[in-house]
Amino acid sequence: MSKEDTIDDSSAPLVEHLIELRNRLIWAVSAFMIAMILCFVVAEPILNFMLGPIERAMRELGDPNPVMQYTAPQEYFFTLIHISVVAGLMVSFPVIAYQLWRFVAPGLYRSEKQAFLPFLIASPVLFLVGAAFAHYVVTPIAMTFFLGFADAFSVVTALIPGLADAPAGAAIEATAPAADSGIDIVFQGKVNETLDISLKLILAFGLCFQLPVLLTLMGKAGLATSAGLANMRRYAIVVILIVAALVTPPDVMSQLILFFAVYPLYEVSIFLIHRIEKRREADLRAEGLWDEDEDAPSDGAEPKA
Numbered sequence: 001m002s003k004e005d006t007i008d009d010s011s012a013p014l015v016e017h018l019i020e021l022r023n024r025l026i027w028a029v030s031a032f033m034i035a036m037i038l039c040f041v042v043a044e045p046i047l048n049f050m051l052g053p054i055e056r057a058m059r060e061l062g063d064p065n066p067v068m069q070y071t072a073p074q075e076y077f078f079t080l081i082h083i084s085v086v087a088g089l090m091v092s093f094p095v096i097a098y099q100l101w102r103f104v105a106p107g108l109y110r111s112e113k114q115a116f117l118p119f120l121i122a123s124p125v126l127f128l129v130g131a132a133f134a135h136y137v138v139t140p141i142a143m144t145f146f147l148g149f150a151d152a153f154s155v156v157t158a159l160i161p162g163l164a165d166a167p168a169g170a171a172i173e174a175t176a177p178a179a180d181s182g183i184d185i186v187f188q189g190k191v192n193e194t195l196d197i198s199l200k201l202i203l204a205f206g207l208c209f210q211l212p213v214l215l216t217l218m219g220k221a222g223l224a225t226s227a228g229l230a231n232m233r234r235y236a237i238v239v240i241l242i243v244a245a246l247v248t249p250p251d252v253m254s255q256l257i258l259f260f261a262v263y264p265l266y267e268v269s270i271f272l273i274h275r276i277e278k279r280r281e282a283d284l285r286a287e288g289l290w291d292e293d294e295d296a297p298s299d300g301a302e303p304k305a
Contacts, residue, residue, distance in 0.1 A: 024099040031095035036088030043080040046087055047191070050198050053135065054189065057143040068189045079192045086199060093124060123213050130209030133261060134201040142201065142254045147187060201254070204247035208262045212269045219273030226274035229266070236266050 039046065051068065058066040070076045101120060105113055218224040229236070244258040 020103060024103045028092075028096045028099045031092040031099075032088055035092035036084045039087040039091060040080060040084035043083045043087075046083050047080065047195070050083070050135075050195055051191070053139040053198065054143045054147075054194055057140060057147050058187075060144065061147055068191050068194065070191050075190075075192055079195060082192070082195070097124070119213050119217055123210060126209040126213060127206040130205035130207070130261075131202045133209075134205035135198070138205065138254055138257050139198050139201050141257065142197070142248075145253050201248065205258065205261065208243070208247075208258065209265065211262060211265045212272060215266070215269035216272045216276070219269075219276050224273060226270050226277060229270045229273065233266075237263065240266070 054068075055066050070079070097120060101117075108116065215224055215229065219226070240259050240262050241255070244255040244262070248254040248258055
């Protein structure tokens, strides 16, 4: 075994590991609680930021003074608590990840540390990219798509002469003045429900953007190959579409956006795993351990180390 593959502190007894785990958990939980309290102090600006996409969508659809409501005395307070928990977890994640790394690192070979550390850094970066994409691109499109139905029939009415004389109740116009008959349908959004939609989109895109990290780790562990993933493209398309249908609001537009954002990441994963395989092959050739007949990968077979 090479010097760089030695394990640090491998002789520590079980009790010391449990004490170390307890201390790391205390630091992680303390960081989360402090971050949650700090985020609660600024929870209202965070809420205004999260509701920004629906505010812009309502203004673009002709509402000069967007208003949202809550229908229970405790609803707004627990909405701020919800925001504080999510924001506190995101703010304290670097500390939590560092404590996790400090606990796991002594049990890893140095070569394993060098291989794992880039993924530990790439994972939160990709999550933030996915979350930003959801907040600034997907959520405004989804909100405009949903709220646009209120004015859809009024637009058609303006384009087709005589349609305005249709039977009562046929036209739905949110901003129309009171008529002799029919019902005006208006949007009166609840704060917590709208926030849930935004958070679900952020979580869905943030997690789906972890695909290159997951597949590349599987490639380094020998659980996946570039050839195998390339042969599974048609199944990957179906799986991504199913996941998009499950984790996004029930509209085709946001589902397609998630698919066209995630599928290129699948292709990026194939490219990264292919580079890992080439580097592994070069190392084995340099050591004289590479055999063209036995070690060459074929349709998902991993080269022997």
